[in-house]
Amino acid sequence: MSFLFQPALAETIKVDDVRSLQAALVKARVDKRITRIELATGTYSLPTPIVLDEGLSGTHAMPFVLARAPGAHPVLTGAENLPPLSWQAGDGGIWRAKLSDKSFQRLWLGRQMLIRARYPNHDPAIRTFGGVAADATSKERVATWRDPAGAVLHALHGGRWGGVHVPILGKNSDGSLRFGAQTANNRIAPPSANARYVENVFEELDAPGEWFHDRGDGWIYYKPLDGKRPPALGFRAGRLESLVRIEGKGAPANNIRIEGLSFRDTEPTFLKATEPLLRSDWKFYRVGAVTIENASAVTVSNSDFSELGGNAIVVSGRASHVRIAGNHLRAIGGTAIAFVGRPEAVRSPLFEYQEQLALSAIDRTPGPRSDQYPRDSMAEDNLIHDIGLVDKQAAGVEIAMAARISIAHNSIYQVPRAGINVGDGTWGGHQITYNDVFDTVLETGDHGAFNSWGRDRYWHPDRKEMDSRVAAEPSLATLDAIEPIVMRRNRFKCDHGWDIDLDDGASNYVIEENLMLSGGLKLREGVHRVVRNNILVNGSFHPHVWFENSADVFENNIVMAAHQPIGIKTWGKSVDRNLFANAADLEQARAAGTDANSVAGALQFTDPAHGDFRVGKNSPALALGFVNFPMSQFGVRPARLKALAKQPGFPELQLQPAAGMQEKPRTFLGLTIKSIETLGEQSAAGLLSKQGVLVLSVDPASYGDKAGLRPRDVVIGMGNDPEAPEQMFTTATALVSALQARRFQAYVDLVVVRDQKRKMVKLQVQ
Numbered sequence: 053m054s055f056l057f058q059p060a061l062a063e064t065i066k067v068d069d070v071r072s073l074q075a076a077l078v079k080a081r082v083d084k085r086i087t088r089i090e091l092a093t094g095t096y097s098l099p100t101p102i103v104l105d106e107g108l109s110g111t112h113a114m115p116f117v118l119a120r121a122p123g124a125h126p127v128l129t130g131a132e133n134l135p136p137l138s139w140q141a142g143d144g145g146i147w148r149a150k151l152s153d154k155s156f157q158r159l160w161l162g163r164q165m166l167i168r169a170r171y172p173n174h175d176p177a178i179r180t181f182g183g184v185a186a187d188a189t190s191k192e193r194v195a196t197w198r199d200p201a202g203a204v205l206h207a208l209h210g211g212r213w214g215g216v217h218v219p220i221l222g223k224n225s226d227g228s229l230r231f232g233a234q235t236a237n238n239r240i241a242p243p244s245a246n247a248r249y250v251e252n253v254f255e256e257l258d259a260p261g262e263w264f265h266d267r268g269d270g271w272i273y274y275k276p277l278d279g280k281r282p283p284a285l286g287f288r289a290g291r292l293e294s295l296v297r298i299e300g301k302g303a304p305a306n307n308i309r310i311e312g313l314s315f316r317d318t319e320p321t322f323l324k325a326t327e328p329l330l331r332s333d334w335k336f337y338r339v340g341a342v343t344i345e346n347a348s349a350v351t352v353s354n355s356d357f358s359e360l361g362g363n364a365i366v367v368s369g370r371a372s373h374v375r376i377a378g379n380h381l382r383a384i385g386g387t388a389i390a391f392v393g394r395p396e397a398v399r400s401p402l403f404e405y406q407e408q409l410a411l412s413a414i415d416r417t418p419g420p421r422s423d424q425y426p427r428d429s430m431a432e433d434n435l436i437h438d439i440g441l442v443d444k445q446a447a448g449v450e451i452a453m454a455a456r457i458s459i460a461h462n463s464i465y466q467v468p469r470a471g472i473n474v475g476d477g478t479w480g481g482h483q484i485t486y487n488d489v490f491d492t493v494l495e496t497g498d499h500g501a502f503n504s505w506g507r508d509r510y511w512h513p514d515r516k517e518m519d520s521r522v523a524a525e526p527s528l529a530t531l532d533a534i535e536p537i538v539m540r541r542n543r544f545k546c547d548h549g550w551d552i553d554l555d556d557g558a559s560n561y562v563i564e565e566n567l568m569l570s571g572g573l574k575l576r577e578g579v580h581r582v583v584r585n586n587i588l589v590n591g592s593f594h595p596h597v598w599f600e601n602s603a604d605v606f607e608n609n610i611v612m613a614a615h616q617p618i619g620i621k622t623w624g625k626s627v628d629r630n631l632f633a634n635a636a637d638l639e640q641a642r643a644a645g646t647d648a649n650s651v652a653g654a655l656q657f658t659d660p661a662h663g664d665f666r667v668g669k670n671s672p673a674l675a676l677g678f679v680n681f682p683m684s685q686f687g688v689r690p691a692r693l694k695a696l697a698k699q700p701g702f703p704e705l706q707l708q709p710a711a712g713m714q715e716k717p718r719t720f721l722g723l724t725i726k727s728i729e730t731l732g733e734q735s736a737a738g739l740l741s742k743q744g745v746l747v748l749s750v751d752p753a754s755y756g757d758k759a760g761l762r763p764r765d766v767v768i769g770m771g772n773d774p775e776a777p778e779q780m781f782t783t784a785t786a787l788v789s790a791l792q793a794r795r796f797q798a799y800v801d802l803v804v805v806r807d808q809k810r811k812m813v814k815l816q817v818q
Contacts, residue, residue, distance in 0.1 A: 064086075065090070073096060091124060108305070109308065110308060111307055116308050117310075134151065147282055148272065158317070159290070167263070168263060169252060169253055169254060169256045169263065170251040170256055173258070194229055203250055205248060208496065214445030217323060238332060238404060240404070260279070288317070294340065298350055307350075317360070319362070340390070353375070356379065358384075360386075364386075371427075380435045385442035394424035394425065399419075402507070414509050435696060435697050448464035448467055459484045462687070465700070466491050471501050472501075476505060490569070491700070492545070497798065497817075499549045502542070506558035509532060536580070544568050547570050554576060558576070563581065565679075570703060572616075574595075575596070585678055591612060603625045607627070616790065723747055723754070724750075725747055726745070726746050726784050727784050728742050728746055738808030743768065745783070755817070762806065768780060768810075774811065777803045
């Protein structure tokens with residue numbers, strides 16, 4: 053242990069190992085002149101989380117700082133070195149060594165994380181759980197397991213609304229599995245029958261790199277990657293789920309900064325994710341590698357978070373003026389950054405989708421009832437990617453029961469669900485600006501690059517009841533959503549859902565000057581949504597079951613496909629003065645009673661192949677009131693992160709061909725399709741007219757392939773009656789728009805002509 057004092061800077065202590073770090077923290081509690089602790093290069097294997105409470109609070113002028121020394125690269129790890137292991141050879145290339153008095157879920161050999169015994173075997177090329185199998189819990193497989201107590205079933209939710217994790221408690225007398233309670237999902241449904249795997253079963257230890265720890269017998273089993281005797285030293289096991297806790301025990305901890313540290317190797321926490329976040333789809337565990345609560349004026353900046361089993365940064369309960377900035381967060385088991393209040397701050401809280409309150413029981417007082425929630429805080433300039441590796445109900449940034457959170461200039465991609473998720477309407481005021489969010493909803497469904505719910509105190513799962521409530525008392529919808537959420541100048545891209553998805557009553561939004569590159573925008577229920585001056589590339593507007601008095605506005609936007617209304621009786625305050633790429637789409641909108649002053653015309657994008665979707669000076673959009681906005685300010689700004697950040701793929705524009713011109717093929721759900729355009733195509737398919745969408749090719753193992761679609765099939769309609777489809781298709785663009793509009797469903801029924809006969813095909817769309 054060593055203390056390295058700098059005489060000229062007596063308020064700084066430099067440390068070079070865990071013991072000196074712990075001693076420095078003790079000393080700083082006594083000597084208030086010490087306001088900065090700097091860590092030298094090295095790996096700091098923490099025996100317990102570092103606790104920074106009010107005893108280490110600084111001041112606005114002189115905050116308390118825990119930081120890396122100049123030029124140093126300190127790593128805080130939640131893993132511990134295992135003692136020397138004496139390995140014994142066993143059958144099948146499996147070795148074992150005595151190891152008792154340890155409990156852990158993750159094991160490393162050096163920096164290589166090993167795989168806990170599982171079925172099916174882990175394949176890094178498969179994103180969802182590293183591989184899934186329908187027979188993971190089949191009777192035949194379970195019969196080969198002697199005692200599966202301690203195993204876990206991991207699966208996608210049955211409705212693809214995130215994931216679920218189910219502890220396996222053992223076997224019943226009939227040989228079936230005995231399960232514990234599901235965790236990590238607040239929508240009650242069985243786990244997916246197909247997208248599932250089982251972990252921590254001894255009999256499944258059959259692949260190189262797998263391990264199993266039998267705590268009862270005190271043995272650890274391992275099958276080496278290289279087939280050779282494992283080394284005695286070099287193994288590390290998970291120990292901590294949290295590395296730093298900034299939390300006042302009485303008074304708030306305040307004026308504390310974490311700068312330039314690396315956080316690694318925490319334990320998974322999915323089985324502890326049991327707290328429902330109101331009526332959102334989330335169950336959550338309020339712990340991250342860095343956890344902040346009962347604190348103010350806290351900064352976590354310029355740090356790296358990687359190989360974490362659970363969440364990275366959690367701001368919980370009472371917290372204000374927290375700044376999460378300039379961090380790189382990757383390879384995260386759960387959520388990257390979460391701002392989550394306490395339910396005791398909520399008036400008339402409800403905790404599951406089907407829960408409901410009688411009108412007479414609803415507290416009519418607007419806003420929160422206590423200060424147990426994050427507020428006036430920000431997450432900016434963070435590079436976030438490859439998260440939700442274990443817990444699929446995860447987001448790059450999650451906001452629930454919070455107020456006035458700024459989410460700005462973050463780059464977020466490679467996520468299983470939303471990049472940014474707002475779980476409820478409490479209490480709004482968020483500013484969501486200049487974010488770059490793409491490659492989202494990669495493993496789940498019915499979601500968006502940005503997603504929000506508004507299942508607040510007024511909301512009711514019965515549609516007719518909710519309609520009557522809002523009609524009788526419109527102010528109910530803004531008792532919780534008391535300040536508007538502003539979304540401005542973001543770039544969103546979701547190829548498997550909506551770019552922006554305002555679901556289930558999400559209210560009081562201003563959505564302006566956003567670039568949406570794929571899935572368009574959905575507004576379901578809710579009130580007071582203003583959508584102006586956005587660009588929906590290859591996408592459209594998806595209004596779903598609006599309230600009669602929603603006061604919603606959709607104006608001055610550029611859309612490239614027809615509106616896709618579902619259950620719309622009234623169209624809000626105004627849907628008008630939009631630029632359509634196709635005249636037929638504008639005609640369809642006018643037939644539905646909207647867009648009287650909208651026009652169709654050439655888009656005149658500046659350089660769409662390189663992401664510049666500003667329109668030219670002669671674009672008809674400008675005459676309608678559209679205003680160009682910058683296209684080069686999305687995502688992270690710090691040089692070190694900008695050099696690492698990826699960019700979204702910019703789509704080829706899918707425009708209706710001009711008269712006499714052939715339409716370019718489109719790709720969607722593994723299908724390459726085009727409109728029927730020639731008499732030869734019509735004749736070959738046995739069609740009575742040039743109507744339908746020709747399948748050119750089908751990618752192996754894609755949704756189209758699984759549905760049984762084949763090249764030369766012609767999709768003519770949608771619905772469950774092959775002789776009278778509910779919707780007919782004349783263009784590939786119309787088919788893609790219709791499929792995008794139904795991303796809230798698991799499957800759609802398509803009417804297909806094959807060998808000059810009509811047949812039904814059930815296509816998975818999420």
